[in-house]
Amino acid sequence: MAKKDMKITLSSGSEPLTFTGQNPHGHAVQLSGNQSAASPMEAVLMAVAGCSAIDIELLLDKMRQPLDKLEVEVLGERVDDVPAVFHTITIHYKIFGDVKDAKAQKAVDMSIEKYCSVSQMLQASVKIIHSYEVLASK
Amino acid sequence: MAKKDMKITLSSGSEPLTFTGQNPHGHAVQLSGNQSAASPMEAVLMAVAGCSAIDIELLLDKMRQPLDKLEVEVLGERVDDVPAVFHTITIHYKIFGDVKDAKAQKAVDMSIEKYCSVSQMLQASVKIIHSYEVLASK
Numbered sequence: 001m002a003k004k005d006m007k008i009t010l011s012s013g014s015e016p017l018t019f020t021g022q023n024p025h026g027h028a029v030q031l032s033g034n035q036s037a038a039s040p041m042e043a044v045l046m047a048v049a050g051c052s053a054i055d056i057e058l059l060l061d062k063m064r065q066p067l068d069k070l071e072v073e074v075l076g077e078r079v080d081d082v083p084a085v086f087h088t089i090t091i092h093y094k095i096f097g098d099v100k101d102a103k104a105q106k107a108v109d110m111s112i113e114k115y116c117s118v119s120q121m122l123q124a125s126v127k128i129i130h131s132y133e134v135l136a137s138k
Numbered sequence: 139m140a141k142k143d144m145k146i147t148l149s150s151g152s153e154p155l156t157f158t159g160q161n162p163h164g165h166a167v168q169l170s171g172n173q174s175a176a177s178p179m180e181a182v183l184m185a186v187a188g189c190s191a192i193d194i195e196l197l198l199d200k201m202r203q204p205l206d207k208l209e210v211e212v213l214g215e216r217v218d219d220v221p222a223v224f225h226t227i228t229i230h231y232k233i234f235g236d237v238k239d240a241k242a243q244k245a246v247d248m249s250i251e252k253y254c255s256v257s258q259m260l261q262a263s264v265k266i267i268h269s270y271e272v273l274a275s276k
Contacts, residue, residue, distance in 0.1 A: 002215065004222055008180050010187035010210040012195075019191050019208075021184030027176045029167050029184050033192035038165045040189035040256050042146050043181050046159030046167050049148035051178035053157050054171035057150075070157075072148040077140065083255035084142060117221035118178050124263035 041086070044122075045074045048089060051118040055111035060099060063107065068097035068137040086126045093132040101134055108132045179224070182260075183212045186227060189256040190268075193249035198237060201245065206235035206275040224264045231270040239272055246270045 010021045010031075017033035030037035038046065049072040060067045071094040078084040091112075095104045112119055112130050119128055148159045148169075155171035168175035176184065187210040198205045209232040216222040229250075233242045250257055250268050257266055 002218075004216050004218075006177075006180055006183060006214040006216070008176075008183045008187065008212050008214075010184055010191060010208075010212070012191070012207045012209070017192055017195060019188050021176070021181075021187060023176050023180045025173060027168070027174075027180075029176050029181060030165070031184065031188035033188075033196070035163060036165075038146075038159070038161050038167050039144075040185040040192065042144055042161045042165075043159075043167060043185040043188065044256055044259070045144060045146045046148055046169065047178040047181040047185065049146065049159060050157050050169035050171075050181065053148060053150070054155055054178065057155060058171070069150045070148075071150070074146050074148070076144040076146075078142050078144070078255075080140075080142075083253055083258045085255045085259045115221055117216075117223045118182055120221045121182070121223045121263050122259060125259050125261075 041076065044086075045076045045089065047118045048116070048122065048128075049074050049091065052091070052108075052111040052116040055115045056093065056095070056107045059107035059110055060103065063103045065099040065103045066097050067095065067099060070095060086122075088127045088129065089122065091128065091130045093130070095132060095134045096137045099134050104132055104134045179214065182224075183214045183227065186254070186256045186260065186266075187212050187229065190229070190246075190249040190254040193253045194231065194233070194245045197245035197248055198241065201241045203237040203241050204235050205233065205237055208233060224260075226265045226267065227260065229266065229268045231268070233270060233272045234275045235272075237272050242270055242272045
């Protein structure tokens with residue numbers, strides 16, 4: 001196993017259709033098939049949002065832009081078939097802070113087009129649309 | 139938004155590079171870029187495991203097989219490039235219970251080849267390998 005490779009385990013919970021994923025550090029994620037926790041498909045949307053949010057935070061920091069907070073809204077639209085894969089994922093970034101619009105746009109575009117490994121993998125089969133707005137801090 | 143479509147939000151946490159994803163029911167998933175929670179790429183592995191674990195539990199139930207517990211081990215191997223996407227995901231299912239081997243194999247194969255929407259989306263760009271074993275209950 002190369003250093004950057006990743007290993008996780010997932011185990012049944014005490015209730016039907018509930019599962020706990022765990023990484024080697026013991027960090028857990030609850031998933032379920034009965035709305036008692038996030039569903040695996042919702043976790044995919046969270047992973048895309050999280051992946052690019054990390055990029056954007058790092059890129060704005062390198063650009064010396066004072067980011068106060070990021071909020072990401074993601075819509076996953078599914079095909080009317082089995083399996084009900086996403087055909088389109090629409091991501092909207094709300095960038096709070098005294099951040100220059102051109103820098104925000106650059107960070108968002110660089111993440112989705114270059115750095116975010118989750119969106120890069122999904123883009124082979126899913127259309128990913130993104131937008132952003134810069135807002136005064138809450 | 140069609141009924142089966144999905145919406146999530148993700149927001150910055152109080153520490154740098156930490157984020158909380160949330161579904162409309164308020165179920166939360168912690169993600170981070172600094173090992174203080176699962177990483178987004180680990181969440182993708184958990185989502186594949188969870189998606190197929192749900193299928194396998196449902197399928198074995200339909201087949202009247204007494205499943206006691208599922209454990210799923212997943213290895214994600216990444217390319218040596220930016221973005222460090224997975225080139226191969228290897229999934230091993232440990233099926234605990236008095237489950238017939240042929241039924242276990244059928245459930246696992248049906249999930250990966252037909253039902254699991256997360257693996258179907260990833261298969262466009264990632265090689266997915268799976269195996270299973272049936273074990274006496276712990």
